[in-house]
Structure formats: structure tokens, C-alpha cells
Amino acid sequence: MEVVPAKKLTDVVDDGSVPPYVQALEDRVGAYLPREQVLRIRRAFLIGAAAHDGQTRKSGEPYITHPVAVAQVLAELGLDAETIIAAILHDTLEDTKLARDELAGEFGETVAELVDGVTKLDKMRFSSRQEADAESFRKMLLAMARDLRVILIKLSDRLHNMRTLGAKDGESRRRIARETLEIYAPIAQRLGMNKFKAELQDLGFKALYPDRHRIIGERIRAALGNRREAMAKIEMALEGRLAAEKIPGRAVSRIKSAWSIYSKMRGEHKSFAQLMDVYGFRVITDSAMHCYMALGAVHGLYKPVDARFKDFIAIPKGNGYQSLHTVLLGPFGAPIEIQIRTSEMESVAERGVAAHWAYKSDSGPANSAQARAREWLSALADSQANTPSAAEFLENVKIDLFPDEVYLFTPRGEIFSLPRNATALDFAYAVHTDVGDHAVAARVDKKLVPLRTRLISGQQVEIITAPSAVPNPAWLEAVVTGKARTAIRQYLKHLQHEDAVDFGHRMLDRALDARGLSLDSVPAAALDRFLDDAKLKRLEELLSEIALGNRFADQVATQLVALLGPREGSHPQAPPEHNAEKIRISGAERGVLSFGNCCHPLPGDEIVGFLSSGKGIVVHRVECPNVVEFRKTPERIVAIEWDRDVQGDYRAELRIEVLNRPGVLATVAAAIADAGSNIENVEYIERDSTAATLLFAIEVKDRKHLADVMRRVRRTGVVSGVYRHPL
Structure with missing residues (x-):
């Protein structure tokens, strides 16, 4: 009896016909890829369709429509054939019977690695859903560090999922939307992909807060209706000034997104009117030199606002973004925000690492964005090696995804970009882990400052170290970067x-x-x-x-x-x-x-x-009420006592009964400070018209120091009782 070999998923035959959505993909990639690569992409579709045969999305559509749509998003960016193929097959290893060796044999090891990089970890077990998400995210970032195209597929996958989120139930929509706003939109921004970021934020906002999204959208449309004429006049004035100065370029008005307005209303405590009372324009020209000439031209047209100019051409952002930013006082009494950049800078600003895709090429602005992205991802890979907990790693990544950055200089003129609110200690660890570990102080613009000092763009920072200095737990509260936090821990x-x-x-x-x-x-x-x-x-x-x-x-x-x-x-x-x-x-x-x-x-x-x-x-006091319970498990009791030489400051609490009259709190606080004690916290426990009871948390060196503090407090004349708490 003849044995017929089992039919493989890769044994599909091309009959020359494909659905319209696949034809649209082929037409798009055919505009920039040779015919043989387009045929490879068609074969990827045929194998993917066979692998996903019988599977449907929540909407009822065949499942293969989703990966093809993801590939279409990447084709709009002009990505190479391997990325398009991997996008079409990105769910096959997890959800179908297609094996990795079959995938590699048919399309090569690179495609197999790309697909593996975006495969989720549903089959692995974790202690919690949060940890599973964090572990999956960690794997994705490490795959990104090996090949940037992994994140482009992942972001495109998320973008199409957000576009079709309506088929999901309410709880799933909110969870996916929150994850998009917290993780994926910031990653897109960190990689300079502002167009992706804007759409992800808008879709996430709409899914998470539909009413707020609708109301703000309506108010934006109403506000624009009232100002279209004014914006057209400013646009004409800008272009007229450029023409008069013989500077090639065009001016385009910009509209704030609903999410950015909502975020600023919430974060900066501003009203809608305050945020919309700003006109935004972008000037696009042909060279960096003309950008600076255009800056002079617009400053001659309208008066610039002091201290509102930023040069991201000379000092690009960490994600490769380049532009000149300035704010002018407009003809209608409202500020005008102007961004000035070249068309090439505009492309990088919109598409970031995906702009003018030339994988591993050695020149061009797009490659600069890729190099910066790889540098960031490489730092994340180093960080995760020293971070055993996936959840802790995810926390560090979120910290590094701050949208605003500060740009700082070493005394030698090297530039470091750090997140907003970064401190001198963050800067020390950015220079080198050993510098951070032994830091004792900093000189900011040649003035001595503590390590906790927050830094501002443009400052020159020098770190002072000492061989005996070492990190302490309090440092974790003084840093905002993942690198510093990981090194201290x-x-x-x-x-x-x-x-x-x-x-x-x-x-x-x-x-x-x-x-x-x-x-x-x-x-x-x-x-x-x-x-x-x-x-x-x-x-x-x-x-x-x-x-x-x-x-x-x-x-x-x-x-x-x-x-x-x-x-x-x-x-x-x-x-x-x-x-x-x-x-x-x-x-x-x-x-x-x-x-x-x-x-x-x-x-x-x-x-x-x-x-x-x-x-x-x-460690507990012997008279602590809890010790009675502890003695029921004697094997856990450790006989200890204080040494003769004791180090450090220790927390103590004082219950202080005072006369309730103005200035009492300041009097007591001054007495505690005079005794050489630091106050950590103070709160009222009881209070009436004549008396009050305060609870002070303070730092002292020992019992003798505490007794000295209590004596000084008693001598103030406003205190009726001072007791160590708990009694």
C-alpha cells in the first residue's frame, strides 16, 4: 500500500487570483519593490490564508484580513519585502499549525526571527496577568533591540487592532486602549513616529473616554469655525514674508489633537479656551540654512516671545526629531506657535525610524533616527539583564518613555538627553554607572548643588565623586530614569x-x-x-x-x-x-x-x-505589644542588642499636646529643629477650640537625642504634654 505524505501548509498553489485587499497591497508594494519580491509577498498571503483557514475575527471577517491590513500599513511606510512578509505571517506561529522551520525554509531565517519577535507568550505561565503582559512586553523590546523592524510590525498590528476595536466588548476595549496610551503611543513617539503616535492616541482616547473625546472634538470644530479666516490671513502673511526674503517654503496651519488638549487640560490645569487660544503653523523649506533664514523672517513679521525658542536642528531630540520652535505674538492678540523644518525633517518627524527606510544604511536623517532608536533599545537590553522582575522592567521602560526631554552638557561639550524632571543623579548614571554609584554632589553651571537637584535644558553639569560614596535606598526617590533606578537597585x-x-x-x-x-x-x-x-x-x-x-x-x-x-x-x-x-x-x-x-x-x-x-x-522594642504574639513562634525570635557604636538616624514619633493658638506649630517645629532633629511629617490627631494633639514623625540618633528633643519642646511654654508614640 502506497503511503501518501501529509500535505503541508506550504504546498499551496498560486492560481493567479487574489482578493481585492491583497491586490491593493500588491499595487502599493509594486510601486517600490521588484516583481520577484511582490510574488514572494503573494506567496506569504497564500500560506498565511491556508494556515488561518477557518479562523475569523470578532467582526466575523476571515482572520487573514487582519495581517494583510497590518502589511498594508507597513507598505504605506515603504518597508522592505521581509517586513511585509513577516507582517502577513505574524500570528501563524502562535495561532496555526505552521512550524517555525517551515517558515524559515520558505522565507528565510530573518523572516522567521521577525515573526518570532512579535509572537505573544500566551502559552507561558506567570503569577499574574500584569506580569504576563510585562514579560511579553520585555520579549518584544529585546526582539526590537535585535531588529528594529519587529516594533514596526508590532505598532502596525496595534494600529489596525485599534482601528477595528469596536468589535471587542467594553472591558477589553478599555484595557487595550489604556495599554495603547500608556505603552504603544509613547513607544511610537520615542521612535519619532509622530503620525502613528497621533492616531494611536486619538483611537485610544476615543475608546477609553468616548464622551470626553466627543465633547472636546465638538469644541475643537466649533473653535476652528470661528478662526478659519484669521488662520488663513496668518498663513498668507507667513508665506508672503518668505517670498519677500526669497526663501523657498510653504506655511501650513496645525490643529491640536483632542488627546493633547485633554492631557494639557488635566496636567497643566488649563481651560479649553486657554489651550485653543493659540495658533499653530509649520513652515516647510528645503535646507537647514533656509530654516534659520525663515526663523529670522518670521521674527521680523511678528514679535517673538522671550525664552520660547528651541533649536532641535543643532541639538536633535533623542528620537532624531529636528525642527526650530518659536512662539510669536500674533496680530489677533493670541500667541502663534511656529515649527520650521525641511521636508526631509518633516518626513522623519512623521515616520521616525521608518522614514526613507534603508535598513542598516550608514547615512541620512532617517538612519540617524534609527541609530538613536537602536542606542535606546540597547540600553534597555542592558537594563533588563540586571532586572529579574518583568514588572519592574516594564516600570523602568514606562519611566524612559517620558514625552518631554531636557538636553544637558558635560564640561567637555558632550550632549545628554534625559527625561523631564531628571536630577543630577540621573545625569551621573547617564554618564556611567560607576560615576553614579560614587556621586556625592554636582556642579550645575559651575555652582555646587545637591544630587537631588532637577535639571533644566541647556545646563552644564559636572558630577563630583568620592571613592567612599555608595548608593543608598533614598536615592530611588531622587531619580526618574530606568538606568539609574536599575543600577541603584x-x-x-x-x-x-x-x-x-x-x-x-x-x-x-x-x-x-x-x-x-x-x-x-x-x-x-x-x-x-x-x-x-x-x-x-x-x-x-x-x-x-x-x-x-x-x-x-x-x-x-x-x-x-x-x-x-x-x-x-x-x-x-x-x-x-x-x-x-x-x-x-x-x-x-x-x-x-x-x-x-x-x-x-x-x-x-x-x-x-x-x-x-x-x-x-x-527589629522591635521588647515592650512592643506585637512581641507577645511573636513569642508564639520562638524559632523566629533573634536575640539582638545595640552595639556600642551605632550609625545613622532613626525614625521616632512624638505625641505633643499643645494650646490651640496661632504660631504654636511653628514654635514646636523650631524647638525640634534646634535640637538637631529633622521633621519627616506632622499631623493633627485631635483639635478643638482650646487644645490640639499633634503627631510628629522625626529623625533622631538614639534615646538620649530623643530625650533632648522632648526637653526642648517642653520648654516652649505652649505645650502641656510630650510623649513618645506609641507609649
Whole structure:
């Protein structure tokens, strides 16, 4: 009996006829690609249609219409054949029986990698939907770092999905719209693809807030109806001035989008009228030199507004965007926003990395945008290598997608672009991780400033370092860039590991000491056997696990003694002695120690430690009400005490009863400050016409310092009682 081989999806035959939407795609790509490439694209459609046969979209249309529409979006950008083919087949690996090796065999490894780059991770398991989305997003960005065409396919896929979002249910529409506004539109902007960004924002706004979108749209149309004549006059005046100066160019009026108006109304607390009371125009000319000449011409026509000029031609934005921006006082008493650029700059501004696509070419403005995009993606790839959590990585990416940037100079004249609200510490990490890790201060325009200082475009920044300086947890609140945040967290995790190893060593030694042993006296063979049984690679892992509360020192000590076997005169299973020496803490072990918010222990207090799994040791005062509950699990109790030399500042709370009269709060605050204490927070607990009770959160060095603060507060004459809180 003859065995007939199974028919493959790639065994399709071209009968010469294709649906009209495929013919439209072929006509578009045929305008810039050779015939043989158009035929490859047709074959991709035939294989894709066979693979998706029987599948439909929510709208009821055949599923293949979606990937072909995505390919059409990319064809409008003039993308190469491999990108168009990958777009047509971008859902086949996930949703059909088409295998990757078949795909690679038919169209080449590059197409297979592009399709793989945009394939979702639905089959993988994650602890939450948010983490699944973040992990999928991380994979996409790493694929982007290898080949920029991946994100062009992904953005085109998202754009077509947004155009056809009406078929989805309400909850899905809102989720997809929010993701589009938070992630995909900012990515399009970061890559300089402003046309994509604008449509994604408009569609996302319409899906997420349909009523707001409709109302603002109606008001924009009404406002434009009242100003068309005025805009036409300004346009004619601009073009007339260019002609008089013999500068080739044209002027085009610009209309703000509903989303940009809504965002500014919300973010800048402005009314609709304030935002629409601005005329926007774009002047397009043929060279950078004529851009500057056009700037002079329009400044001669209308008076410029001081400090509102920006030169993004000499200093392009991080996404390759180039233009001159200026604001003029118009003839109708309203500001006129003018953008001046060349037609080539206009193309890059609209399409970013996709403009004049020449993959891996070495010249041209479009390639400049691609180079900047690759630099950004390469930095993201480095960041993710040091960020184990997908959700944390996604958070860092969102931070890096700020739409506004500041441009800063080193003393040598190098330019760095950072997100809005970036600080001197962000700048330090942008220069180099080692510079950030050892930064102590900065000179901004030659003036000494703290690292937390926010920077403004055009400033010259110099970072002052010291070999002994190291990051601290408070730095995380002083940075906005993903690179700085990742580097600081990486250092703190390393610090926590070192502290945990040291503290775990002390805890295990204490437990072994109660059994007449020390860690150094345990034979290497017995220790290796224990580590092997516990599936740990090194002793440091065991010690860290003990300090972080994942293992108990007493149990480990008992197991180690048991491995050694009975020894003469010893009691291997004897419990720890109650008078065993306590572990001393200096406060420098912040990587493994935290201090209970329920009782705020201070140096000088009698204290006890409680092991919290995965977090380490939480320090409490012995008289803390929670300690009674903790003693029900004695294996988690750690006997600790303060060392003679204690470091750092510690949070304490004071309950202060005062006379309710003007100036009391300032008087008490001044007394606390005079005692050398920093106030973190203050709130009223109770208040009536004659008296009030205040709760101050302050920083002190120890019990003695706290007592000094309380004495000074009592002497103010406006206080009837001062108590440490909680009592």
C-alpha cells in the first residue's frame, strides 16, 4: 500500500487570483519593490490564508484580513519585502499549525526571527496577568533591540487592532486602549513616529473616554469655525514674508489633537479656551540654512516671545526629531506657535525610524533616527539583564518613555538627553554607572548643588565623586530614569546579600556556640554534604537564607551537629541556652535589618529581632505589644542588642499636646529643629477650640537625642504634654 505524505501548509498553489485587499497591497508594494519580491509577498498571503483557514475575527471577517491590513500599513511606510512578509505571517506561529522551520525554509531565517519577535507568550505561565503582559512586553523590546523592524510590525498590528476595536466588548476595549496610551503611543513617539503616535492616541482616547473625546472634538470644530479666516490671513502673511526674503517654503496651519488638549487640560490645569487660544503653523523649506533664514523672517513679521525658542536642528531630540520652535505674538492678540523644518525633517518627524527606510544604511536623517532608536533599545537590553522582575522592567521602560526631554552638557561639550524632571543623579548614571554609584554632589553651571537637584535644558553639569560614596535606598526617590533606578537597585541587592551573609554567619555561629561548636569547627565534608542535601551551591547562600528568614539558625545547627555524629561528652540535640550571647547590631546592616513601624525602636532601647520570611530581621522594642504574639513562634525570635557604636538616624514619633493658638506649630517645629532633629511629617490627631494633639514623625540618633528633643519642646511654654508614640 502506497503511503501518501501529509500535505503541508506550504504546498499551496498560486492560481493567479487574489482578493481585492491583497491586490491593493500588491499595487502599493509594486510601486517600490521588484516583481520577484511582490510574488514572494503573494506567496506569504497564500500560506498565511491556508494556515488561518477557518479562523475569523470578532467582526466575523476571515482572520487573514487582519495581517494583510497590518502589511498594508507597513507598505504605506515603504518597508522592505521581509517586513511585509513577516507582517502577513505574524500570528501563524502562535495561532496555526505552521512550524517555525517551515517558515524559515520558505522565507528565510530573518523572516522567521521577525515573526518570532512579535509572537505573544500566551502559552507561558506567570503569577499574574500584569506580569504576563510585562514579560511579553520585555520579549518584544529585546526582539526590537535585535531588529528594529519587529516594533514596526508590532505598532502596525496595534494600529489596525485599534482601528477595528469596536468589535471587542467594553472591558477589553478599555484595557487595550489604556495599554495603547500608556505603552504603544509613547513607544511610537520615542521612535519619532509622530503620525502613528497621533492616531494611536486619538483611537485610544476615543475608546477609553468616548464622551470626553466627543465633547472636546465638538469644541475643537466649533473653535476652528470661528478662526478659519484669521488662520488663513496668518498663513498668507507667513508665506508672503518668505517670498519677500526669497526663501523657498510653504506655511501650513496645525490643529491640536483632542488627546493633547485633554492631557494639557488635566496636567497643566488649563481651560479649553486657554489651550485653543493659540495658533499653530509649520513652515516647510528645503535646507537647514533656509530654516534659520525663515526663523529670522518670521521674527521680523511678528514679535517673538522671550525664552520660547528651541533649536532641535543643532541639538536633535533623542528620537532624531529636528525642527526650530518659536512662539510669536500674533496680530489677533493670541500667541502663534511656529515649527520650521525641511521636508526631509518633516518626513522623519512623521515616520521616525521608518522614514526613507534603508535598513542598516550608514547615512541620512532617517538612519540617524534609527541609530538613536537602536542606542535606546540597547540600553534597555542592558537594563533588563540586571532586572529579574518583568514588572519592574516594564516600570523602568514606562519611566524612559517620558514625552518631554531636557538636553544637558558635560564640561567637555558632550550632549545628554534625559527625561523631564531628571536630577543630577540621573545625569551621573547617564554618564556611567560607576560615576553614579560614587556621586556625592554636582556642579550645575559651575555652582555646587545637591544630587537631588532637577535639571533644566541647556545646563552644564559636572558630577563630583568620592571613592567612599555608595548608593543608598533614598536615592530611588531622587531619580526618574530606568538606568539609574536599575543600577541603584542592583547595588542595594548586592549590599543586602553581603549584609545577609555576614548576619547569617553570626546567627549560625550563635546557634552552634550553644551546642559547643562554631562554624569554623564544622568539617568541610559535613558542610558540603549539608549544602548538597539542601540543594545549595555555596555556604554564602545558606547564610543569606538564614538572615532573610527562609531557614532557621537553630534548625540548621541541629542538622549540622547530627551530621557530625555523637561526640564524647556532648549533647547534639540540646536546645540553645537562654543565656547565649546576643547578636550586636550597629544599624549599618540596613540590607538585612528593618525597624518596626509599630514601635520605632531606637539605639538605647531593649530590642528583639523577628525573622520575617524573605525580608530578614525586623527589629522591635521588647515592650512592643506585637512581641507577645511573636513569642508564639520562638524559632523566629533573634536575640539582638545595640552595639556600642551605632550609625545613622532613626525614625521616632512624638505625641505633643499643645494650646490651640496661632504660631504654636511653628514654635514646636523650631524647638525640634534646634535640637538637631529633622521633621519627616506632622499631623493633627485631635483639635478643638482650646487644645490640639499633634503627631510628629522625626529623625533622631538614639534615646538620649530623643530625650533632648522632648526637653526642648517642653520648654516652649505652649505645650502641656510630650510623649513618645506609641507609649
